Amino acid sequence: DAGVIQSPRHEVTEMGQEVTLRCKPISGHDYLFWYRQTMMRGLELLIYFNNNVPIDDSGMPEDRFSAKMPNASFSTLKIQPSEPRDSAVYFCASSFNRYGYTFGSGTRLTVV
Amino acid sequence: SQQGEEDPQALSIQEGENATMNCSYKTSINNLQWYRQNSGRGLVHLILIRSNEREKHSGRLRVTLDTSKKSSSLLITASRAADTASYFCATDFKGSSNTGKLIFGQGTTLQVKP
Numbered sequence: 001d002a003g004v005i006q007s008p009r010h011e012v013t014e015m016g017q018e019v020t021l022r023c024k025p026i027s028g029h030d031y032l033f034w035y036r037q038t039m040m041r042g043l044e045l046l047i048y049f050n051n052n053v054p055i056d057d058s059g060m061p062e063d064r065f066s067a068k069m070p071n072a073s074f075s076t077l078k079i080q081p082s083e084p085r086d087s088a089v090y091f092c093a094s095s096f097n098r099y100g101y102t103f104g105s106g107t108r109l110t111v112v
Numbered sequence: 113s114q115q116g117e118e119d120p121q122a123l124s125i126q127e128g129e130n131a132t133m134n135c136s137y138k139t140s141i142n143n144l145q146w147y148r149q150n151s152g153r154g155l156v157h158l159i160l161i162r163s164n165e166r167e168k169h170s171g172r173l174r175v176t177l178d179t180s181k182k183s184s185s186l187l188i189t190a191s192r193a194a195d196t197a198s199y200f201c202a203t204d205f206k207g208s209s210n211t212g213k214l215i216f217g218q219g220t221t222l223q224v225k226p
Contacts, residue, residue, distance in 0.1 A: 004154075033214065043155075043200065043216040056213055091154060098204060100145065101214060103154035 006092050006104035013111055018080040021107045024073055025094030033101065034067055034077050035091040043091075049075065082111045118201055118217040126225050131188040133220040135201030136181075142204045144177055144184050145214070149198045158186075158199075163206075193226045 005024040013019050025032050033048040047057040049069045057067070064083070069075040079086055089108050093101040118135045125131055135144070143162045147155040161168045161177045161184065168175045174187040188195055200219045 035216075042218045045213065045215060048213065093155075098142075098214075100157040100160055101147075101155075101202075102157065103147075105154045 004092055004094050004102050004104035006090075006107050008107060009105065010108045011110070013082055013109070015083055015111055016081045017111075018078065019082045019086075019109060019111075021077040021079075021090050021092075021109070023075045023077070023092030023104060025075070025092070026096075026102055027073065029094035029096045029102075031095040031098055031101075032069060032075050033093045033095070034075070035093065036088045037091060037106070038088045046077070079109075082109075084111045087111050118199075118220050120220060121218070122221045122223075124223040124225065125191055127191060127193055129191055129224075131191050131195070131222055131224070133186045133199050133201075133222070135184045135186070135217055137184075137201075137203045138182065140206040141179075142206050144175075145202045145204070146173075146175060146184075146186050147200045147202060147216075149200065149219070151197075155200065188222075191222075191224045193224050195222060196224045197222060 007022045030051050034046040036044045036046055044059055046059045047067045048055055052069045065079055067077045087110050089106045091103050091106045093103045095101045141163050143160050145160045146158045148158055149155045159170045159173055159175050161175050163179055172189045177184045198219045198221045200216050202214045202216045204214050
Protein backbone atom coordinates (compact mmCIF):
# COMPACT_ATOMS: atom_id res chain seq x y z
CA ASP A 1 0.00 0.00 0.00
CA ALA A 2 1.33 3.42 -0.93
CA GLY A 3 -0.05 5.02 2.20
CA VAL A 4 -1.97 8.28 2.28
CA ILE A 5 -1.10 10.31 -0.77
CA GLN A 6 -1.30 14.08 -0.77
CA SER A 7 -0.74 16.48 -3.61
CA PRO A 8 0.84 18.81 -4.25
CA ARG A 9 3.78 18.56 -1.84
CA HIS A 10 4.42 22.27 -2.07
CA GLU A 11 2.17 25.09 -3.21
CA VAL A 12 3.06 28.74 -3.50
CA THR A 13 0.23 31.03 -4.47
CA GLU A 14 -0.67 34.68 -4.40
CA MET A 15 -3.15 36.11 -1.98
CA GLY A 16 -6.66 35.93 -3.34
CA GLN A 17 -6.09 32.85 -5.45
CA GLU A 18 -7.96 29.60 -5.03
CA VAL A 19 -6.00 26.68 -3.64
CA THR A 20 -7.05 23.03 -3.83
CA LEU A 21 -5.30 20.36 -1.81
CA ARG A 22 -5.88 16.70 -2.61
CA CYS A 23 -5.79 13.51 -0.62
CA LYS A 24 -6.09 9.83 -1.42
CA PRO A 25 -6.64 7.80 1.74
CA ILE A 26 -5.63 4.20 2.28
CA SER A 27 -8.04 1.81 0.64
CA GLY A 28 -10.51 0.41 3.13
CA HIS A 29 -10.11 3.16 5.69
CA ASP A 30 -13.41 4.63 6.82
CA TYR A 31 -12.20 7.86 8.47
CA LEU A 32 -10.45 10.78 6.80
CA PHE A 33 -9.09 13.85 8.56
CA TRP A 34 -7.67 17.17 7.50
CA TYR A 35 -5.22 18.86 9.88
CA ARG A 36 -3.27 22.09 9.66
CA GLN A 37 0.10 22.53 11.38
CA THR A 38 1.79 25.82 12.22
CA MET A 39 4.45 26.73 14.73
CA MET A 40 2.09 29.01 16.58
CA ARG A 41 -0.99 26.80 16.78
CA GLY A 42 0.39 23.29 16.45
CA LEU A 43 -1.78 20.63 14.85
CA GLU A 44 -5.36 21.74 14.37
CA LEU A 45 -8.14 19.43 13.27
CA LEU A 46 -10.04 21.15 10.48
CA ILE A 47 -12.63 18.56 9.46
CA TYR A 48 -13.15 14.85 9.42
CA PHE A 49 -15.26 12.40 7.46
CA ASN A 50 -16.65 8.99 8.30
CA ASN A 51 -17.68 6.85 5.32
CA ASN A 52 -17.40 9.94 3.09
CA VAL A 53 -19.81 11.97 5.24
CA PRO A 54 -18.53 15.11 7.00
CA ILE A 55 -18.92 14.57 10.75
CA ASP A 56 -17.35 17.64 12.32
CA ASP A 57 -16.20 20.75 10.53
CA SER A 58 -16.03 22.96 13.59
CA GLY A 59 -12.30 23.39 13.09
CA MET A 60 -12.64 24.96 9.67
CA PRO A 61 -11.46 28.50 10.30
CA GLU A 62 -13.72 30.43 7.95
CA ASP A 63 -16.15 30.13 5.09
CA ARG A 64 -13.17 30.45 2.80
CA PHE A 65 -12.36 26.85 3.64
CA SER A 66 -14.35 23.94 2.25
CA ALA A 67 -13.76 20.20 2.06
CA LYS A 68 -15.36 17.43 0.08
CA MET A 69 -15.13 13.69 -0.10
CA PRO A 70 -17.00 12.60 -3.23
CA ASN A 71 -15.96 8.96 -2.80
CA ALA A 72 -13.99 6.70 -0.51
CA SER A 73 -10.74 7.24 -2.38
CA PHE A 74 -10.54 10.99 -2.74
CA SER A 75 -10.91 14.19 -0.75
CA THR A 76 -10.18 17.83 -1.40
CA LEU A 77 -9.62 20.85 0.80
CA LYS A 78 -10.21 24.13 -0.92
CA ILE A 79 -9.32 27.64 0.18
CA GLN A 80 -10.93 30.48 -1.72
CA PRO A 81 -9.72 33.19 -1.55
CA SER A 82 -6.40 32.36 0.07
CA GLU A 83 -4.69 34.70 2.52
CA PRO A 84 -1.10 34.84 3.87
CA ARG A 85 -2.28 33.59 7.29
CA ASP A 86 -3.36 30.35 5.62
CA SER A 87 0.30 29.48 5.12
CA ALA A 88 0.89 26.19 6.92
CA VAL A 89 1.47 22.51 6.36
CA TYR A 90 -1.81 20.72 5.67
CA PHE A 91 -1.99 17.04 6.51
CA CYS A 92 -4.50 14.45 5.50
CA ALA A 93 -4.83 11.29 7.58
CA SER A 94 -6.96 8.19 7.32
CA SER A 95 -7.93 5.48 9.74
CA PHE A 96 -9.84 2.23 9.92
CA ASN A 97 -12.26 2.25 12.81
CA ARG A 98 -10.20 4.99 14.49
CA TYR A 99 -7.40 2.60 15.42
CA GLY A 100 -4.21 4.53 14.68
CA TYR A 101 -4.14 7.16 11.99
CA THR A 102 -1.88 7.11 8.94
CA PHE A 103 -0.74 10.54 7.86
CA GLY A 104 0.25 11.73 4.44
CA SER A 105 3.46 13.65 3.87
CA GLY A 106 1.59 16.94 3.91
CA THR A 107 1.23 19.92 1.60
CA ARG A 108 3.30 22.94 2.48
CA LEU A 109 1.23 25.96 1.48
CA THR A 110 2.75 29.40 1.17
CA VAL A 111 0.47 32.33 0.37
CA VAL A 112 2.35 35.48 -0.61
CA SER B 113 -9.47 23.49 25.28
CA GLN B 114 -9.73 19.71 25.01
CA GLN B 115 -6.22 19.63 23.70
CA GLY B 116 -3.67 17.47 25.45
CA GLU B 117 -0.80 19.26 27.06
CA GLU B 118 2.65 17.82 27.00
CA ASP B 119 5.74 18.38 29.00
CA PRO B 120 8.51 19.01 28.69
CA GLN B 121 8.28 21.09 25.52
CA ALA B 122 11.87 20.17 24.74
CA LEU B 123 14.18 17.42 25.95
CA SER B 124 17.85 16.86 25.21
CA ILE B 125 19.60 13.65 26.28
CA GLN B 126 22.62 11.54 25.44
CA GLU B 127 22.37 8.40 23.38
CA GLY B 128 21.66 5.42 25.58
CA GLU B 129 19.70 7.37 28.15
CA ASN B 130 15.97 7.01 28.66
CA ALA B 131 13.53 9.74 27.61
CA THR B 132 10.22 10.35 29.34
CA MET B 133 7.47 12.57 27.99
CA ASN B 134 4.20 13.34 29.71
CA CYS B 135 0.75 14.21 28.45
CA SER B 136 -2.30 15.50 30.31
CA TYR B 137 -5.84 15.91 29.04
CA LYS B 138 -9.15 17.22 30.32
CA THR B 139 -12.09 15.01 29.41
CA SER B 140 -12.90 11.30 29.23
CA ILE B 141 -11.28 9.39 26.43
CA ASN B 142 -11.74 6.23 24.39
CA ASN B 143 -8.03 5.92 23.82
CA LEU B 144 -4.80 7.89 23.77
CA GLN B 145 -2.23 7.65 21.01
CA TRP B 146 1.38 8.68 20.60
CA TYR B 147 2.89 9.85 17.33
CA ARG B 148 6.36 10.81 16.15
CA GLN B 149 7.16 13.48 13.60
CA ASN B 150 10.56 13.86 12.02
CA SER B 151 11.40 17.32 10.78
CA GLY B 152 9.51 18.14 7.61
CA ARG B 153 7.63 14.85 7.54
CA GLY B 154 4.19 13.54 8.39
CA LEU B 155 3.27 12.00 11.70
CA VAL B 156 3.87 8.32 12.35
CA HIS B 157 1.64 6.34 14.69
CA LEU B 158 3.66 4.73 17.49
CA ILE B 159 1.25 3.20 19.96
CA LEU B 160 -2.37 3.31 21.11
CA ILE B 161 -3.54 2.67 24.65
CA ARG B 162 -7.22 2.18 25.43
CA SER B 163 -8.93 3.79 28.37
CA ASN B 164 -9.20 0.43 30.19
CA GLU B 165 -5.48 -0.27 29.84
CA ARG B 166 -2.80 0.97 32.20
CA GLU B 167 0.41 0.09 30.45
CA LYS B 168 1.51 -0.97 27.01
CA HIS B 169 4.85 -1.87 25.46
CA SER B 170 6.14 -1.81 21.91
CA GLY B 171 9.84 -2.48 21.45
CA ARG B 172 11.72 0.26 23.30
CA LEU B 173 8.51 2.19 23.93
CA ARG B 174 6.50 2.00 27.12
CA VAL B 175 3.26 3.93 27.54
CA THR B 176 1.31 4.32 30.74
CA LEU B 177 -2.16 5.74 31.22
CA ASP B 178 -3.71 7.00 34.44
CA THR B 179 -7.33 7.91 33.75
CA SER B 180 -7.87 9.12 37.31
CA LYS B 181 -5.19 11.75 36.79
CA LYS B 182 -6.01 12.16 33.09
CA SER B 183 -2.38 11.70 32.19
CA SER B 184 -0.12 9.49 30.13
CA SER B 185 3.61 9.06 29.75
CA LEU B 186 5.81 7.79 26.96
CA LEU B 187 9.13 6.25 27.88
CA ILE B 188 11.76 5.57 25.25
CA THR B 189 14.47 3.34 26.63
CA ALA B 190 18.07 3.18 25.43
CA SER B 191 17.57 6.15 23.15
CA ARG B 192 19.33 6.45 19.80
CA ALA B 193 20.22 9.45 17.67
CA ALA B 194 17.53 8.28 15.23
CA ASP B 195 14.90 8.87 17.94
CA THR B 196 15.44 12.62 17.51
CA ALA B 197 12.00 13.93 16.55
CA SER B 198 8.89 15.59 17.93
CA TYR B 199 6.51 13.38 19.86
CA PHE B 200 2.80 14.09 20.15
CA CYS B 201 0.07 12.62 22.26
CA ALA B 202 -3.41 12.56 20.78
CA THR B 203 -6.67 11.83 22.51
CA ASP B 204 -9.80 10.22 21.09
CA PHE B 205 -12.46 11.78 23.23
CA LYS B 206 -15.54 10.01 24.49
CA GLY B 207 -18.99 11.30 23.69
CA SER B 208 -21.14 10.98 20.62
CA SER B 209 -20.34 14.48 19.46
CA ASN B 210 -16.65 13.73 19.54
CA THR B 211 -16.57 10.20 18.19
CA GLY B 212 -13.48 9.75 16.08
CA LYS B 213 -12.17 13.23 16.79
CA LEU B 214 -8.44 12.97 17.51
CA ILE B 215 -6.97 16.04 19.18
CA PHE B 216 -3.21 16.53 19.36
CA GLY B 217 -1.07 18.11 22.02
CA GLN B 218 1.64 20.65 21.28
CA GLY B 219 4.34 18.01 21.30
CA THR B 220 7.71 17.39 22.91
CA THR B 221 10.84 17.97 20.85
CA LEU B 222 13.39 15.29 21.68
CA GLN B 223 17.04 15.62 20.77
CA VAL B 224 19.27 12.60 21.29
CA LYS B 225 22.94 13.47 21.09
CA PRO B 226 25.32 10.83 19.77
